[in-house]
Structure formats: C-alpha cells, structure tokens
Amino acid sequence: MNLNIRLKLVAFTVCVVLLVGGSISLYSILQVREQILTTFEDQSQEITAMIxxxxxxxxxFFDISSLRRQLENIRLNPDFSYTYITDLNGVVLADGTRENSLRDQRLSDPFSKEVMLADHWISRTEEGTLKIGGPVFMADGSRIGYLQAGFALHRIYQIINDTTKTSLYITFICLGIGAILAVLLSASFTQPILSIARASREIGAGKLDTRLPINRGDELGTLAESINQMAVNLKINLERIQALHEINLATTSTLDTQAVLDLLLVRTALLLPYSAATVTLLNRETGELESVAGRNLNGEKWGTSWRKVETGLARAVFENKAPLAVGNIQTDRRTRDRDFFLQHGLVSYLGVPLAVKDDILGVLSFYAKEEHQFSNDEVEFLTTLAGQVAIAVHNSQLYDQTKRQAVELVTANKAKDEFLSVMSHELRTPLNVVMGYVGMINDGLLGDINPDQERALGKVISRSEDLLRMINEILQATSLEARAVKAESREISLGSFLDDLRSNYEIPMDKQLALNWDYPAELPVMRTDSEKLKHILENLINNAVKFTIQGNVTVSARYNPKAKAVEFKVADTGVGIQEEMIPSIFEMFRQGDSSETRPYGGVGIGLYIVKKFTDLLGGKIEAASEPGKGSIFTVTIPC
Amino acid sequence: MLSNQAMKILRIAFFAVAVLLAPQAMWAGQINIGDIYPRPADAIKRAWPLVSYLAKQLQPEGITDGKIVVVKTIPEMADLLKEKKVDLFIDSPFPAVAVSRLSGSKLLLRRWKKGVAGYHTVIFVEKDSGINQLEDLKGKIIAFEEPHNTSSYFLPKLVLVQKGLKVIQKRGASDAVAPNEVGYLFAGQDPNTMFWVLKGKASAGVMSNENYLLEARRYLNSLKVIHKTFTIPRHVLGYRADLDPKLVARIKEILIKMDQSEEGKKALQDFEKTTKFDEIPKGVLNPLLQSMKFIEAEFNIK
Structure with a gap:
C-alpha cells in the first residue's frame, strides 16, 4: 500500500495507543479484580480471626448462649452467608440463626473436614460464597473448637462489575482521546514536515526569501530553524557570490580602478551594512597610503571627509599584510586620530590588505558605528573580495603603466623614423654627388688617372655603393615600419626572372667561392612583386657570399604544385649562425654576431627587410644553420 | 557351665535389677495449673509463660506438658483439684483460702508482683465529710470496686465485719441505709470509686494502697484515709493435697529459684510482671484463716 507518511504515522500511533491502552486497561481490570478478591479474602480472614x-x-466455657448471641449479631451483617462454631468433634454448637437449628449436628461436608484437619485458616470459593474456616486456639496452643464463616461474593462481584464497567468507560474515553491526540500529534509532526519539504523545494528552486513559520521547541523546530538559517546563509552566500561575480566582471571588463572601487563599496554596503568603508592605496612615489575611495561616511561630509580618514589602522594592516579587526577604535593604540572617529561615531574597524601575491597594493577598511565583533566568515569573505579588488587595481595600474609606455614608445619610434628618414635622405643626396664625381674621375672624364688612383677610386666607389645600399635599406626599413611599402604584383616568368638574376652574378669574385644555380628549365609563371622577390633573393645571396669565405653558395628554386608555391633556397658553406640567434635574425639591427669586433659589415637591416617583403608577398621564410658549416634560407612564395 | 534353666533365671534377674536401677520419672503426664477467671483466653495468655517454663523444668521428672485450666468459680476449681484435673492453682488470698477450704488443697508459695510482696486496702472519705473512723460509716454508703476482688471488696468488707458493722449491699445510691448498717455499692472501676466519693454518691471508698496513690494524687487535699487494713500477699500458689510431695518440693524449688536465671526472669516478667516466688511468711494469712466463717459466707461454702 502506498500510504503517505501522515497516514502511516496516524495508523501506527493509533494502533500503539489502542494496543498499549487496551492492554493496560485489560491488565488493570484483571489486576483490580484480583486485588478486590484478594483484599476481600484477606479482610474476610481477618474478620473471621477477630470473631x-x-x-x-x-x-x-461452652457458653452456648453467648456463642449464639455473638453469631446472631455477626449474621446481621449481610455479607455473611453462614457461620458455624463447632466443638473439637465437628459438632455444631451455634450456627448464628435464632433457631440454632444445626445445633448438635456433625458437619461432614468436604470443607468442614478440611477445616478440622487444618492448622490455620483456610478458604475456598464455592457457589458464590467465600468459605473461611479454621481451628480456634487458646494462647497456649490448645485447640478448643472450629469456626466457619461463609461470605457472600455477590456484592463483591457487583463491585468488580461496576469497577470493570467504570474502567472500560474510562478506557474507551481515554482511547478515544488518545486516538484523537494521536491524529493531532501526527498532524503536528507531518504538517511541519510537509511545510519543511515545501520550503526546501522553494529554496532549492532559488526562492531564498522563503521562511518556515514554525515556532516550536522540538526537533522539528530545530530543523525548521536550521532550514531558515540555511536559506539566510544561502542568500548571503549567493549575494556574496553575485558581488564577487560583479566585481570579478568589473575587474575583467574595465580597467577603471575608481569604477571597480565604487562598485566594491556599493556591493559591500548592501551585503554588510557597515557604517563606512574606505579604500586606501599605496602611493609608490611617496610611500604613503592615500584614501582613494570611500562610502557612507556621514552623508555630504563624506564627499571630502573620506580623503582625510586617518590611516593608522590601515597602515598596521598594510605592514602586517594581514586582516586586522578592532572592537573599539578609541582604545586601540594604533589609532592616530581618535577625534575623527569620535566625531563620526565610528567604533569598530576591520581592515583587509589588497594583496596580489606578496605585493600589498593598499587596504580595504570597514567601520561600524556599534561595537562589532567581526566573524571569521566576514573576514574570510572580505579577504576574498579584497583579493579580487586587488587584482583589478593591479591590472588597472599595469594598464596605466603599459598605456604610458606605449605612448612613450610610439613617440620614440616616430622620432626614430623621422630621424632615419631625414638622416638617410640627407646622407644619400651628398653621397650620390660624391659617387657621381668619383665615377667621373674614375672614368677619366676629368682627366687621366694612374692605376693606383684608379684602384683607390674603385674602393671609394665600392664603399660608397655599400653605404648607399645601407642607406637605401634603412630607408626601406623605415618605409616598412611606417607601413608605406605596398606589394605590386604582376605575372612574371620565373625562369626568365631567375636567368636575369643569375646574370647579375656572373662576375669574378675575389675569393675561393663557387656560386651554383639550381633550378629546372620549366618553371611556371607566377604572380608576384618581382622587385621585392628579386630584393629578397639578392639579399639572401649577397649575405651568403658575404659570410662564406670559401666553398660554395647554391641558389635553387622548385615549384610545388600541391602547395601552388615556389620554394627558393639559398645555401652556403659559410660561418653559420648560433642556434639561439636564429629566432632573432629577422629583427631589425640584428646580426648573427652583434659584437663590435664582428668581422662582417652591415647594420642588420637586410634580413628584417627580407622578412617584411616575404610577408608582403604572402610567403614565409625559414632559416636553418650550423655554426662553422653553413646556413640554408628557404623562402616559399605562393604563385 | 550353667544350665539353660540357670541362665534363664539369671537373665530375668539381670533384667529385674536393670529395671530397678534405671532412673525413674517422678511423675508422668502433664501438669495442670488452674485459674479462676471469667475470661479464659486472657487467663491462659497471661499464665502461659509460667506454665511452659515450669513444664520444661519438670521434664526430668517426667512432665511432658503444661496446661492451664480456667474455671469461673471457686467450687469448680475445688472440684478439679479433688478430681486431680488441676495440680496447682494461683489466686489472690481470699479465693485461695476458700479453694483450700473446699478441696483440702494446701498453699505453697507467695507470688511477688511488680516488686511488691503484698498489699493492703485503704478506706477513704472526703476530708470534710465528718467521718473519722469506721464506725462513722453507719448509715452511709461505701463504694467497693467489684465482687470477689480481694483488695477492693473482701478485705475492706472483712474489716468492717470484724468491726461488728452490718454491711449490706444496696441497689443504688438512693437506697435507704439503716443507721445501724453500712450500705455498699459496686463502682466497677477504681476511678469510678474515686469519682463517687468526690461527688458524694458514696460516703467512702476503698482501694488497694497502690491504686489509691495513683487515683488520689490530685485530690489528696480533699481526701483522708480513715482506715488501713492488714497486709496480705498479692497472690499465693496452692497445690492439691495428694500431689506427690517430691514433685511439690521440686516445683517449690524451681519456682523459688526462678528469678535466679535469665530464662526464669523472662518467664516471670511475662507472667504479669511477677517478681518472684517465695515462702509464705508465717502468720501472714492468719487474719484470713481466722475469718473462715466470713469466707464461707462470702463464697457460699457449706
């Protein structure tokens, strides 16, 4: 059977009441009956003994008259059915009747025989009569006769019946009351249980304002109180979580410290109704704690007052890097300006550090107008809150710092670009003039020159060309930095392109170096900026030649149909690059050897430009090298 | 070798000697002590400690048990003595003397009660009554306690009779008393006697000296004693005349020594606070023995 707990409880309680009550009643009735009969028998024996x-x-003295008179008086009591006094032979001396009709008759019934053999009073219940009989002794133990008395039991039975009826009436009434009480009691148990279940469901569904209106001192009352307290705690915790969430959201969504602090104070004011709260942050320049935010300190005055809140207690929190709870600010030795707190009626204080790892940024302070013992729970929550706020403050401070540095960097970069542009332009113009005149001299346009002069001028021209190239590269790099360089793609025949490039290098070199070209005769037409591709490859080839004393430099090209790209490789047997330098060789002003005593010239812009051009062409460049064995630069350009 | 006949004779002789030399019980059976009292239950109850003690002490003499026999009258007691149904009896001196007179029994010992061996009777009147001597009671009513009471009836009545006064019982205080006689009434209890005298219902009253001290202690200024009788024992113990003298001697010995053992003292104390038994002093009963006619008249002995 699927009965609810209330019905089960009612049924069980009623059954228990009926069973226990009925059993007790039945037992009681039987006990009372037994007790009445026993008492009656005891009293009857006592009466018989008295007689x-x-x-x-x-x-x-065998005073028959006296015996008759005494028994007649006794027989006036209706409880006596009969009385006999016999001599030692069982012959009746008096029977209690006026006629004394049994006189001289010998009693021979079984009970009389038993009485004559007995040494004490004996009793039997027969035919509604309690028979009691026994010998009559003198003080010296001599037996002088026998006495028998019959006590009518009908009156006792009537008493027993009346008592039984009364007991049954009382029992039925009590059982009825017991059953009603059981139902009420069950209801008093199950009703609160149902209320508790309903409230638990509502609380579970998020209705945290649900409260159980049970006001009782038993276990159910305790349970209801616990559930109410649980709802309160859940609500508090939920509000705290919401506050943490909001503050967390604020810390991740804004870098405005003031906004975060204001939100923090609003939320804490709602959650923890303290009288005032302030945030003090460390001024890293002055080393002082400065109040940067405050709330709820005396209305209008608060607008200016909170900045003047004395920071003695906050300083203690800051220095100890631990929460500090002060029950009475006035009596605490760390308080500097007692008048301030007295004026605003602030009594208790709780400060928690705004800490990010081991760095203490400031202190979050709370003030109460009544003496308040801050619980561990409060301290723990506010410490968590302070941790969130500290992160926000930290992030904000970092952001501010980064922003400042970025501005400074942009300014500096701009100045650098401008400088380089101006300087390059101002250097190239006179250099071109110098190179023009030197070329004219070298070509003999300004007169004959001897071989020594010719060699010297050749070196001047060569170095000037290096210098010009370097200036051009700087200008190129500056343009790249300024994002002023654009790729201008057009279709080119890659084979022709490589043939032209090769022809530029068919000149004798002044060192034991072989320049090998390896590309197939059939190469596709590709769409790209040929000038920048040419600059990339030239730069790589020139570098290879530059850093290879002897051996060979191999330039190869292969078309990869799957990737629809052409892979160019420039491999040399030169000095190679340290492994740790490889990731940075494409950065500006970087070379494999950046030391001032490096044997090779250049400012380290070439590879930077190569990387930037490759990026502009939508390709990629990779470098592999082993110091002392050579390097391989691979450029992949999409067709 | 003795012949069979000789052996038979020898065995018979040996048996006879053995029987003769064996310790013999002095007196077999139970010893019965008589008491004259209208309420046998009380009488048996009070005498039982003495009887059981005595029977126990007499066991070596062959006594197996003791019994108290209660009768209502002196003749009945006398008859039982004569029929040997009673061996001993205890009573106050007047009935005891009367029983002896009727049955021929003898008086053996005096019983001390509550530390007192004997008592006497005082005859008292109101101080202002003008009665100063017994002769002044002529024409007046005297209150006795109850009939057959030694101290409150027999003894004062004997004294009055010995004084030559004619003592006549009256039905009530209003009955006329002749000038040459002394009328008497029974008050039933000593307090009644005292009350009657104080209220004038009786001109004089009688009490044992012990009871008078108790009852009159608050009225001593209003009363005066006009006569004190001779002293008689409280109780005496008698025995039937044909009781074995050796057994009598043994009984006498046991009773006289009874107060010398703890068990005996306990039995005496339980027997109405009896102090001890002793010999009846010589001559102490002479006043009674010399008044046998009075006793015969009182007890209707012919």
Whole structure:
C-alpha cells in the first residue's frame, strides 16, 4: 500500500495507543479484580480471626448462649452467608440463626473436614460464597473448637462489575482521546514536515526569501530553524557570490580602478551594512597610503571627509599584510586620530590588505558605528573580495603603466623614423654627388688617372655603393615600419626572372667561392612583386657570399604544385649562425654576431627587410644553420 | 557351665535389677495449673509463660506438658483439684483460702508482683465529710470496686465485719441505709470509686494502697484515709493435697529459684510482671484463716 507518511504515522500511533491502552486497561481490570478478591479474602480472614478471638471465652466455657448471641449479631451483617462454631468433634454448637437449628449436628461436608484437619485458616470459593474456616486456639496452643464463616461474593462481584464497567468507560474515553491526540500529534509532526519539504523545494528552486513559520521547541523546530538559517546563509552566500561575480566582471571588463572601487563599496554596503568603508592605496612615489575611495561616511561630509580618514589602522594592516579587526577604535593604540572617529561615531574597524601575491597594493577598511565583533566568515569573505579588488587595481595600474609606455614608445619610434628618414635622405643626396664625381674621375672624364688612383677610386666607389645600399635599406626599413611599402604584383616568368638574376652574378669574385644555380628549365609563371622577390633573393645571396669565405653558395628554386608555391633556397658553406640567434635574425639591427669586433659589415637591416617583403608577398621564410658549416634560407612564395 | 534353666533365671534377674536401677520419672503426664477467671483466653495468655517454663523444668521428672485450666468459680476449681484435673492453682488470698477450704488443697508459695510482696486496702472519705473512723460509716454508703476482688471488696468488707458493722449491699445510691448498717455499692472501676466519693454518691471508698496513690494524687487535699487494713500477699500458689510431695518440693524449688536465671526472669516478667516466688511468711494469712466463717459466707461454702 502506498500510504503517505501522515497516514502511516496516524495508523501506527493509533494502533500503539489502542494496543498499549487496551492492554493496560485489560491488565488493570484483571489486576483490580484480583486485588478486590484478594483484599476481600484477606479482610474476610481477618474478620473471621477477630470473631474467633471474640468467641474464645464462651467457647472455652461452652457458653452456648453467648456463642449464639455473638453469631446472631455477626449474621446481621449481610455479607455473611453462614457461620458455624463447632466443638473439637465437628459438632455444631451455634450456627448464628435464632433457631440454632444445626445445633448438635456433625458437619461432614468436604470443607468442614478440611477445616478440622487444618492448622490455620483456610478458604475456598464455592457457589458464590467465600468459605473461611479454621481451628480456634487458646494462647497456649490448645485447640478448643472450629469456626466457619461463609461470605457472600455477590456484592463483591457487583463491585468488580461496576469497577470493570467504570474502567472500560474510562478506557474507551481515554482511547478515544488518545486516538484523537494521536491524529493531532501526527498532524503536528507531518504538517511541519510537509511545510519543511515545501520550503526546501522553494529554496532549492532559488526562492531564498522563503521562511518556515514554525515556532516550536522540538526537533522539528530545530530543523525548521536550521532550514531558515540555511536559506539566510544561502542568500548571503549567493549575494556574496553575485558581488564577487560583479566585481570579478568589473575587474575583467574595465580597467577603471575608481569604477571597480565604487562598485566594491556599493556591493559591500548592501551585503554588510557597515557604517563606512574606505579604500586606501599605496602611493609608490611617496610611500604613503592615500584614501582613494570611500562610502557612507556621514552623508555630504563624506564627499571630502573620506580623503582625510586617518590611516593608522590601515597602515598596521598594510605592514602586517594581514586582516586586522578592532572592537573599539578609541582604545586601540594604533589609532592616530581618535577625534575623527569620535566625531563620526565610528567604533569598530576591520581592515583587509589588497594583496596580489606578496605585493600589498593598499587596504580595504570597514567601520561600524556599534561595537562589532567581526566573524571569521566576514573576514574570510572580505579577504576574498579584497583579493579580487586587488587584482583589478593591479591590472588597472599595469594598464596605466603599459598605456604610458606605449605612448612613450610610439613617440620614440616616430622620432626614430623621422630621424632615419631625414638622416638617410640627407646622407644619400651628398653621397650620390660624391659617387657621381668619383665615377667621373674614375672614368677619366676629368682627366687621366694612374692605376693606383684608379684602384683607390674603385674602393671609394665600392664603399660608397655599400653605404648607399645601407642607406637605401634603412630607408626601406623605415618605409616598412611606417607601413608605406605596398606589394605590386604582376605575372612574371620565373625562369626568365631567375636567368636575369643569375646574370647579375656572373662576375669574378675575389675569393675561393663557387656560386651554383639550381633550378629546372620549366618553371611556371607566377604572380608576384618581382622587385621585392628579386630584393629578397639578392639579399639572401649577397649575405651568403658575404659570410662564406670559401666553398660554395647554391641558389635553387622548385615549384610545388600541391602547395601552388615556389620554394627558393639559398645555401652556403659559410660561418653559420648560433642556434639561439636564429629566432632573432629577422629583427631589425640584428646580426648573427652583434659584437663590435664582428668581422662582417652591415647594420642588420637586410634580413628584417627580407622578412617584411616575404610577408608582403604572402610567403614565409625559414632559416636553418650550423655554426662553422653553413646556413640554408628557404623562402616559399605562393604563385 | 550353667544350665539353660540357670541362665534363664539369671537373665530375668539381670533384667529385674536393670529395671530397678534405671532412673525413674517422678511423675508422668502433664501438669495442670488452674485459674479462676471469667475470661479464659486472657487467663491462659497471661499464665502461659509460667506454665511452659515450669513444664520444661519438670521434664526430668517426667512432665511432658503444661496446661492451664480456667474455671469461673471457686467450687469448680475445688472440684478439679479433688478430681486431680488441676495440680496447682494461683489466686489472690481470699479465693485461695476458700479453694483450700473446699478441696483440702494446701498453699505453697507467695507470688511477688511488680516488686511488691503484698498489699493492703485503704478506706477513704472526703476530708470534710465528718467521718473519722469506721464506725462513722453507719448509715452511709461505701463504694467497693467489684465482687470477689480481694483488695477492693473482701478485705475492706472483712474489716468492717470484724468491726461488728452490718454491711449490706444496696441497689443504688438512693437506697435507704439503716443507721445501724453500712450500705455498699459496686463502682466497677477504681476511678469510678474515686469519682463517687468526690461527688458524694458514696460516703467512702476503698482501694488497694497502690491504686489509691495513683487515683488520689490530685485530690489528696480533699481526701483522708480513715482506715488501713492488714497486709496480705498479692497472690499465693496452692497445690492439691495428694500431689506427690517430691514433685511439690521440686516445683517449690524451681519456682523459688526462678528469678535466679535469665530464662526464669523472662518467664516471670511475662507472667504479669511477677517478681518472684517465695515462702509464705508465717502468720501472714492468719487474719484470713481466722475469718473462715466470713469466707464461707462470702463464697457460699457449706
């Protein structure tokens, strides 16, 4: 059967009440009956014994008249059915009747025989009569006769019946009351249980304002109180979590420290109704704690007052890097300006450090207008809150710092670009003039020159060309930095392109170096900026030649149909590059050897430009090298 | 070798000697002590400690048990003595003397009660009554306690009779008393006697000296004693005349020594605070023995 707990409880309780009550009642009735009969028997024996004491003297003297008179008086009591006094032979001396009709008759019934053999009072219940009989003794133990008395039991039975009826009436009434009480009691248990279940469901569904209106001192009351307290705690915790979430959201969505602090104070004011709260942050320049935010300090005055909040207690928190709770600010030795707190009626204080790892940024302070013992729970929550805020403050401070540095960097970069542009332009113009005149001299346009002069001028021209190239590269790099360089793609025949490039290098070199070209005869037409591709490859080839004393430099090209790209490789057997330098060789002003005593010239812009041009062409460049064995630069350009 | 006949004779002789030399019980059976009292239950109850003690002490003499026999009258007691149904009896001196007179029994010992061996009777009147001597009671009513009471009836009545006064019982205080006689009434209890005298219902009253001290202690200024009788024992113990003298001697010995053992003292104390038994002093009963006619008249002995 699927009965609810209330019905089960009612059924069980009623059954228990009926069973226990009925059993007790039945037992009680039987006990009372037994007790009444026992008491009646005891009393009857006592009465019989009393009679025996009263008849001692007349029985001793066989004073029949006295015996008759005494028994007649006794028989006036309706409880007596009969009375006999016999001599030692069982012959009746008096029977209690006026006629004394049994006189001289010998009693021979079984009970009389038993009485004559007995040494004490014996009793039997027969035919509604309690028979009691026994010998009559004198003080010296001599037996002088026998006494028998019959006690009518109908009156006792009537009493027993009346008592039984009364007991049953009372029992039924009590059982009825018990059953009603059981139902009420069950209801008093199950109703709160149902309320608790309903409230638990509502709380579970998020209705945290649900409260159980149970006001009782038993376990259910305790349970209801616990559930109410649980709801309160859940609400508090939820509000705290929401506050943490909001503050966390604020810390991740804004870098405005003031906004975060204001939100923090608003939320804490809602959650923890302290009288005032302030945020003090460390001024890293002055080393002082400065109040940067505050709330709820005396209305209008708060607008200016919170900045003047004395920071003695906050300083203690800051220095100890731990929360500090002060029950009474006035009596704490760390308080500097007692008048301030007295003026604003602030009594208790709690400060928690705004800490990011081991760095203490400031202190979050709370003030109460009544003496308040801050609980561990409060301290723990506010410490968590302070941790969030500290991160926000930290992020904000970092952001501010980064922003400042970025501005400074942009300014510096701009100045550098401008400088380089101006300087390059201003250097190239006179250099071109110098190179023009030197070329004219070298070509003999300004007169004959001897071989030594010719060689010297050749070196001047060569170095000037290096210098011009370097200036051009700087200008190129500056343009790249300024994002002023654009790729201008057009279709080129790659084979022709490589043939032209090769022809530029068919000149004798002044060192034991072989320049090998390896590309197939059939190469596709590709769409790219040929000038920049040419600059890339030339730069790589020139570098290879430059850093290879002897051996060979191999330039190869292969078309990869799957990738629809052409892979160019420039491999040399030169000095190679240290492994740790490889990732930075494409950065501006970087060379494999950046030391001032390096044997090779250049400013380290070439590879930077190569990387930038490759990027402009949508390709990629990779470098592999082993110091002392050579390097391989691979450029992949899409067709 | 003795012949069979000789052996038979020898065995018979040996048996006879053995029987003759064996310790013999002095007196077999139970010893019965008589008491004259209208309430046998009380009488048996009070005498039982003495009887059981005595029977126990007499066991070596062959006594197996003791019994108290209660009768209502002196003649009945006398008859039982004569029929040997009673061996001993205890009573106050007047009935005891009367029983002896009727049955021929003898008086053996005096019983001390509550530390007192004997008592006497005082006859008292109101101080202002003008009665100063017994003769002044002529024409007046005297209150006795109850009939057959030694101190409150027999003894004062004997004294009055010995004084030659004619003592007549009256039905009530209003009955006329002749000038040459002394009328008497029974008050039933000593307090009644005292009350009657104080209220004038009786001109004089009688009490044992012990009871008088108790009852009159608050009225001593209003009363005066006009006569004190001779002293008689409280109780005496008698025995039937044909009781074995050796057994009598043994009984006498046991009773006289009874107060010398703890068990005996306990039995005496339980027997109405009896102090001890001793010999009846010589001559102490002479006033009674010399008044046998009075006793015979009182007890209707012919």
């Amino acid at each position: 025996s004491r009263d008849i001692l003297n007349p029985l001793y």
